[in-house]
Amino acid sequence: MNYISVSNNQRIDIQQIPEITYDLFFELNTGFIISHPERHCVNYYGFKISDKIKLICCIADDNTHEIFISSCIIGDSTTLIAFTSKLLCFEKFEREIHENFGIQYIAHPWLKPLRYPYNRFDKSKTIANYPFYSIDSEELHEVGVGPIHAGVIEPGHFRFICNGEQILHLEIQLGYQHRGIEQLFIEKKNLLQRTILAENIAGDTVVGHTTVFSHIWESLCGFQSSRDIQFARTLALEMERIAIHTGDLSAVCTDIAYQLGSSVFGRLRTPIINFMQEWCGNRLSKGLIRPGKNQFTFTQNLANRLNEVLNTFEPDFDEMCKQLFKLPSALSRFERTGVVSYDDVLSIGTVGLSARMSNLNRDVRLSHPYSLYNEFNHEPIYKRHGDVYSRVQIRKLEVKQSIEYIRKLLVNIPDYEEKAYMNSPKPNSFAISMVEGWRGEICHCAITDDNGDFLHYKVKDPSFHNWMALALSVRNNEISDFPICNKSFNLSYCGHDL
């Protein structure tokens, strides 16, 4: 076998991953994906072993619930044929490997810096001189936006090439948020510090990233989490989805200057996050999820409170949605704006909401279930048009679905179980974990050394796949539609830059 098949949250010995030649590695992994829309690359990265570089590629199969893992050892500053020459979805992964280790790729169409990490291979490349694509023309003009934006949001630079009001091309340059998170996971030796690090990967996906980290840690330690822990995580993940989707509906309304929707959705987010504060003392759920234990017990009192919160939230939410989705001036801004086709999302390999908007059904809750998602008969919500309307609709319907799931959960609250003993991580292991955050699939991979310490830690936020979808969506749209396209995706800068 050239690869090993594992399931979500499985630990294996690092030696179990077959090491193959690059030619085989190339054929194997591109072969997995070509003409298999149910498969995509969930993580592909490299790390240094003495003077060599080990590449690890993880391909997930949504139908069989497997993840195929293979590896390959190459010398540094070698030249390789790019996977991207066959499959565009590898574009960012290979740019990252190129940027970190100086590996040259043949037939990579867009071998540009990705995030300018502090430990990059070529320090002479700096964020101030990013090589933007440009067109020499008297008719066209360029518009540069950022890194600091007009709103209270994170930094990133957008460079538009426009013909009058029409956008022909958008290039998104990121990296401003780089904080060296992956390296810190190795340097911080204490579990709590690492958990806090996971909480701070993306402050809008606190539960998502911390849950993935907890899964990885528990897999490495051979710890089986009890039902009450899984209950808390499932509940918190769905609450996070409701809170952010509602906040984003508000932001979309702001961008089309619909004041009523903006105010009402904006205020509806408050009771949801205030409930998280009642539960764990933090509106954005920081401090709630911890590996191997339940930090804050979910009591019957809290369940009653949550039922109350949802019962008052839902009619107001429904009423506002009904009004928004019958308003011609809103619909005319949503429909056929920012379209990304099925073929495009498939070729660039988007995940989560950014895939489901165009009829590409990718949802880890169904394909690689974890915690209590097996019990829901989860049916992912997907649309066909790939426009702003599809994205906004999905958010509305997912809020409704999450409320339904939470109500199901609240019927049967598991008893609190005493904290069980958790071993330390097993040495020389590899573990992979995936969770469906509100943006889509979050995937972390960890490798331990002889002592069970982290040798390498890899974080992949769904935004890593999805930024390209935003860049494609605005083509041939008016530049004034950019804000609404952007907000309908609401991708993470810090999750991408790490």
Place this chain on the structure above:
Amino acid sequence: MIDNLKILYHQGKQYIPDVTTAKVPGIFRGRPIITLKKVDEDKLVEVCPLQAITKNPIAIDLGKCNFCGECTMQFPEKISFTKDYKIATNERDRLIIKEGDENPVEVNPANVRDEIHNLFGKSLKLRQISAGGDNSCEWELNASNNVQFDMSRFGIEFVASPRHADGIAITGPISENMAEAIQICYDAVPEPKIIVLVGTDAISGGIFADSFAIDRSFLNKYLIDLYIPGNPAHPLTIINGLLDLTRK
């Protein structure tokens, strides 16, 4: 039209009438109180993942604390977090809460420049800069201006251009890749101007304090006018801090 009015009617009154006395729901980790009880001090210092707790005497630095609550869980008789969300101040040292200290954290008016009271007392426009911020403080800054907290009723708003601003509000530990942009933005703000640091990451670097990817040299060059702690800072902490700074 009637549907819109119905929606408005169903929302009722959402705004918080008095943001200085409003109560936060549930549990909240605000200003800590440290008792004089004797505990294993070395163990307590070690519990804190961010080295925010020091001994002789036992003290918590709210500029470093990320409010995870681990210390109060392990030493409930020694440390407790109150629901007092007013923890913003203009003095870095005031963020260090020593054992036995139960006084509120406040802005020291003696150290506030005259022009802040005179010019910004009724209108303060800020340019927000996220420099490695994880988007949690940014969400809370946005929430400060929603219909409930409604910070703009005090004339405090975030503006799109530094040219229109009276100062900058920084979130995040300041990544190396943002260091230049933050300087350019600050230089573009007309004098007199203020600097506000929002959140633990901005005040001390937080969990990223010893990362090689951050560059905090900008902060050494200027006087910081307001520290707003929290991870993320609560909207009520933000609003009260800004009001405390600008109003006599």
